Amino acid sequence: MGSESERTGAQLFERMARVVPGGVNSNVRLEVAQRYFSHGSGPWLWDTDGRDYIDYVLGQGPAFLGHAHPRMLSGVTESIAAGMTFAAQSEIELQAAESLVKALGWAEMVRIGMTSTESVQAALRLARSATGRRLFLRFRGQYHGWLDNVLVNSLEPWPRVASDGQLASSLDESITIEWNDLEAVRQAVAEHPDQIAAIITEPMMLNAGAILPEPGFLEGLRQITKAQGIVLIFDETITGFRLGPRGAIGRFGVEPDLAVFGKAVAGGFPASVLAGSADLMSLFAKGTNHSGTFNANVLSCAAIVHALEIMQSTPIYEDVERTGGQLMASLRALFAEFDLQLQVRGLPAAFHVAFDTAAPVTCFADLQRADSDRYRRLVPHAIDSGVWLTGRGIWYVSGAHDEATNAATLTRMNRALTAFVEHDRTD
Ligand SMILES: Cc1ncc(COP(=O)(O)O)c(C=O)c1O
Structure with a gap:
């Protein structure tokens, strides 16, 4: 520990930058590296x-x-005092899963993970597994995690890779179009018959701007995906449990096949959730892999249980x-x-x-x-x-x-x- 006089942000940054690249553990924080x-x-x-x-x-x-939040702190602390990761199931995990299914209303099953980046990948794999198709359609300016196949630079000329070391070929997996443009969706789907496994979208665009879906847009996505056998994925990482108790799905009244939750779902603790229909989700028990050492650990699950309780009782x-x-x-x-x-x-x-x-x-x-x-x-x-x-x-x-x-x-x-x-x- 440094002395009090060594605790200004600038001084701590100087030490941090010697042992952590850029002085940050997530590139998103580079602009506040000295805070x-x-x-x-x-x-x-x-x-x-x-x-x-x-x-x-x-x-x-x-x-x-x-x-x-005092109730989060006391609830989570009590649960983790008895251990955190067992490489098997726990009762708090069951409670979290049942609470989520009940709270969401439209979804029959969930898988609990650590980050939305991972849960998005699980959703895409599930969509490919269910459809036997390769491509996914996504929207310009939206963010679905930092991995190669979803990271995209949306500034002109778009779409292009957003990081050194990112495989350009990974962008071949997706088609990127402007949001809120149903005609562009129809055209992309028509140009790739039986090739699109999934359409993934933030149901309200919040990674760039704060853009509401135009009337009929989400309904149109639902209708097109149903007609074409495409899996509709809502990335509710930001909107989930924030725009209302049933997230954007409750607010806008359109139900996807799969949805990803993160951020607010665990009241500030690390957890993500993939939710969906039993038809799709049960593929995880039949040859479609989704794994993770820390998935559904006690801390994440207790945090979900307590966060849901607080959000439902206040x-x-x-x-x-x-x-x-x-x-x-x-x-x-x-x-x-x-x-x-x-x-x-x-x-x-x-x-x-x-x-x-x-x-x-x-x-x-x-x-x-x-x-x-x-x-x-x-x-x-x-x-x-x-x-x-x-x-x-x-x-x-x-x-x-x-x-x-x-x-x-x-x-x-x-x-x-x-x-x-x-x-x-x-x-
Ligand atoms: C819509 C959306 N999807 C996915 C992610 C990735 O989440 P995580 O940082 O938990 O991996 C984010 C993160 O900001 C997000 O906003």
Whole structure:
């Protein structure tokens, strides 16, 4: 342990970068490599330099219940005190699976894993196993994990590999088209008869922007996939248990064949879930492999059980709708006061802020209109003023945010915007 004086983010980064490449364990964090948090509580974070922040990143989504939720901590701690990984089954695992099936309503079976990256791969394998087909259709700007076959750079010219060392040939497995464009889906399906195993989509696009499905889009995907024997996969990693107790599926009323959950499903603890019909899911017991040493470990399963209990026994969805809705409205008013053309789009639980015109955004191409560099210049002022944001514009609201954090956020953003406008003028 270093002494107190060696605990500034910059000092810790210097040590970290000697032993961890880039000073981070996930490349997504490179832009905040010098930020070190000592603790979090509810909607608040404290860094090692002693400053506090109202958190709208929520660990990139998982902390939907707020940080260090007391019921999560006591429930999970009690369960793991009796051991974590047994290479066999546990009763808490059964409880988690039964609770998930009950909570989801549409799904008959689940497999519990560690990360959504893995559960997406399991879903794609299952779709190929069920259909005997090779290709999958996916959408520009959506993220389904960091592995070769799903990682894609959506900026012009698209699609292309997004990482050094990524096999270009792995992109041959997929067809990428713009989201919310049913005609493009119909055309891609017609051009690849009996070759498409799956269509995978975020049911609300949240990895880029916060774009709602156009009326009829998800229904259209459901209809096309049914007619063509294609497996429809919803990647609910962000939307699941966040947009409502039954996620995007409950909110938009369209049921897929398979869905992947992560982030909020385990209340901030590591776990992912693949859910689906018994027909498809039971293939895992008949020659389709899905494995993992840590799958359904006690910590993950206890976290799922307790997170579901909290989400079902508290008015969290009403609270988030109210708090997030008020915050969206207040931010719009504040941005107008500063005469900044910042748009606030999305839903109270997850919305996106961008320097953009008021023209509609329905797909990744529309997002390119925004001045994302300018937003990235605004974010350090927000952080300096005690509002924790990411550069890509997404704001997540948790069940722990409330009217008091809204008021504090507005005061802090007022300070941030004053400083930003000053700098913007002199730059
Ligand atoms: C929609 C979606 N799918 C998959 C993933 C990958 O999840 P993980 O980071 O748990 O592997 C993410 C992560 O942000 C995601 O947002």
